[in-house]
Amino acid sequence: MKRTDLAESFVTAVTDFDINTASLGDIRALQELVYERKVVAVKNQTLTREGYQQFAACFGELEQFKLKSYHDPAYPNILVINNRNGDGAVGARKLGNMWHSDSSYLAEPLPLTMLHAQQIPEAGGDTLFVDMQSVYDDLPRELYERVKNRQAVHDVRWTYKVKADDVGESIQEIFSRLAQTFPASTHPTVAIHPRTQRQSLYVNPGYTTHINGYSQEQSRALLDEIFAFALTSERIFDYQWEANDLLIWDNRSVLHCATALPRDAQRVMFRIGVNDGAFFAPDVAQEHVA
Numbered sequence: 001m002k003r004t005d006l007a008e009s010f011v012t013a014v015t016d017f018d019i020n021t022a023s024l025g026d027i028r029a030l031q032e033l034v035y036e037r038k039v040v041a042v043k044n045q046t047l048t049r050e051g052y053q054q055f056a057a058c059f060g061e062l063e064q065f066k067l068k069s070y071h072d073p074a075y076p077n078i079l080v081i082n083n084r085n086g087d088g089a090v091g092a093r094k095l096g097n098m099w100h101s102d103s104s105y106l107a108e109p110l111p112l113t114m115l116h117a118q119q120i121p122e123a124g125g126d127t128l129f130v131d132m133q134s135v136y137d138d139l140p141r142e143l144y145e146r147v148k149n150r151q152a153v154h155d156v157r158w159t160y161k162v163k164a165d166d167v168g169e170s171i172q173e174i175f176s177r178l179a180q181t182f183p184a185s186t187h188p189t190v191a192i193h194p195r196t197q198r199q200s201l202y203v204n205p206g207y208t209t210h211i212n213g214y215s216q217e218q219s220r221a222l223l224d225e226i227f228a229f230a231l232t233s234e235r236i237f238d239y240q241w242e243a244n245d246l247l248i249w250d251n252r253s254v255l256h257c258a259t260a261l262p263r264d265a266q267r268v269m270f271r272i273g274v275n276d277g278a279f280f281a282p283d284v285a286q287e288h289v290a
Contacts, residue, residue, distance in 0.1 A: 001014055001015075001016055001017045001026065001029065001030065002014065002015045002016040002017075003033065005037070006041075006237070007131075007237050009131045009133070009134045010037050010038040010039055010129070010131040010133075010134070010237070010253075010254065011037065011038070011039045011040075011041070011129065011237050011239070012033060012037040012039070012040050012041070013040075013041045013043055014030065014033070014040060014041065014042045014043065015043050015044070017030070017042055017043075018045070019042065019045050019047060019051065019052075019055045019246070020046075020047070020051055022055075024058060027055065027058045027059075028058075030042070030248075031058075031059055031276075034112070034248050034249070034250055035193070035195045035196050035250060036196070038131060038133070038249060038250050038253040038254050039129050039237070039239070039247065039248070039249040039250075039254055040247070040248045040249075041239065041245055041246070041247050041248075042245070042246040042247075042248065043242070043244075043245060044242075044243075044244050044245075045116065045244050045245070045246045046244055047116060047244075047246070049072065049074075049075045049078055049270070052078070052114075052116060052270060052272065053075065053077055053078065053272065056077075056114055056272045056274055057274075059112055059274045059276050060111070060112065060274045060275050060276035060277065061274065061275045061276075062077040062272060062273070062274060062275075063077075063110060063273040063274065063275050064076055064077055064079075064273070065079040065271070065273065066103065066106065066182070068092070070090065070091050070092040070095075071090075072090060072270075073090065077272055078270050078271070078272055079092070079270070079271040079272070079273075080092070080268070080269075080270060080271075081093075081095050081115075081267070081268070081269040081270075081271060082267070082268050083121075083125075083261055083263070083265050083266065083267040083268070084263070084264070084265075084266060084267075091268070093263075094258075095258065096256070096257065096258040097257065097258045097259070097260065098205060098206040098257060099128075099130070099204055099205045099206055099227070099231060099255050099256070099257045100204045100205070100206030100207055100255060100256070100257070101132075101202070101204050101206075101207075101251045101252075101254070101255055101256075102251045102256075102273065103251075103273075104154045104185075104187065104202070104204060104206075104207045104208070104251075105154045105155055105156035105182060105184065105185055105207045106182070106185055107185045108275075108279060109185075109187070109251060109279050110251055110273045110274075110275065111250065111251055111252060111274065111275055111276050111277070111279050112248060112249070112250060112251065112273070112274040112275075112276055113248070113249055113251060113271065113272075113273055113274075114246060114247070114248050114271065114272045114273075114274065115127075115246070115247045115269050115270070115271050116244075116245070116246045116247075116269065116270045116271075116272075117241050117242070117243060117244060117245045117246075117247075117269055118268040118269060118270055119266050119267060119268040120241045120242070120243055120267055121261065121262075121265040121266055121267050124259065124260070124261050124262070124265060125241060125258075125259065125261045125265065125267050126238050126239060126240050126241065126259045127239045127241070127247070127256055127257070127258055127259070128236050128237065128238055128239070128256060128257045128258075128259060129236070129237045129239060129249070129254050129255070129256050130230055130231060130235050130236055130237070130254060130255045130256075131235065131237075131253065131254055132200040132201045132202065132230070132253060132254055132255055133193075133198050133199065133200040133253050134235070135200070135201050135229070135230045135235065136190065136199050136200050136201040139201065139229070140229075143225065143226065143229065146222055147189045147190065147201070147203075147211065147222070147226070148189075148190065149190075150188070150189045150211050150212060150213055151186045151187065151188055151189065151211075151212045152186065152187060152188075152189050152202070152203050152208050152210065152211045152212065153184050153185070153186055153208070153209050153210040153211075153212065154184060154185050154186070154187060154204075154207040154208050154209070155184040155185075155207060155209045156182050156207060157182075184209070186212070187202055187280070188202060188280065189201065189202060189203055189211060190202065191252050191279075191280055192280060192281035192282075193250075193252050193253065193281060194277060194278045194279075194280065194281040197281060198253070200252065200253050201226070201230065202252070203223065203226060204255050205223075205227050205231075208223060211223065230255075231255075251279075252279060252280075
């Protein structure tokens with residue numbers, strides 16, 4: 001396994017690695033690299049769906065995407081993202097086009113996401129990442145004092161995409177159903193990684209709606225200030241996909257955002273979510289040196 005770090009604090013490309021022949025020890029070393037570097041691109045992986053699932057299962061328990069059934073009928077743990085999903089084709093046409101951490105709206109968020117490029121367009125369709133451990137480390141003292149030891153509310157309703165089977169329901173009815181099926185969850189604003197003990201800022205524009213202990217106006221202003229600090233061009237890593245890339249990222253440590261793609265572009269991706277254990281480490285006294 002050869003690694004090439006693509007940015008200072010996160011994102012590493014791995015070559016000379018074949019998932020189909022890798023030993024369990026090799027896979028464990030790759031998993032530790034994911035915790036260390038937060039985003040790992042395993043290059044040039046030709047995978048069957050069986051092999052992909054078997055590899056992912058070495059990291060933990062496979063989890064199905066909760067919001068909508070876009071799964072491969074024969075492989076329910078594989079979510080299909082298909083930019084041209086008309087005419088009965090399986091898959092979500094558009095998914096994750098806002099800054100978020102996968103499933104932070106759930107009581108137990110998804111720890112690891114894997115995304116394998118089946119077909120990619122000639123241009124476009126990049127995925128953007130921000131290292132939220134680095135954001136936490138760099139937080140100005142005044143901003144840190146306002147978020148430390150706080151809880152934040154995460155809610156999926158505001159970014160829910162209306163589906164064909166929602167037609168005939170009012171927005172209120174859709175929101176009421178979502179509130180029952182996916183009630184808002186509350187998580188600490190500072191996440192402690194259970195494997196590395198590193199701390200990261202755990203809020204995101206896609207799902208975080210409120211920081212407890214503040215009025216709605218105060219919370220909105222604070223979140224806007226945090227996101228303005230975190231989502232600067234200097235912090236954003238633009239991952240440009242190549243054929244057969246397998247990208248693995250740790251949702252405890254990074255935010256990501258899918259970029260726009262023309263409807264007629266050909267892009268097919270296979271996504272697997274993995275639960276590798278506790279999302280948060282037991283809370284400890286938070287320290288900050290910035």
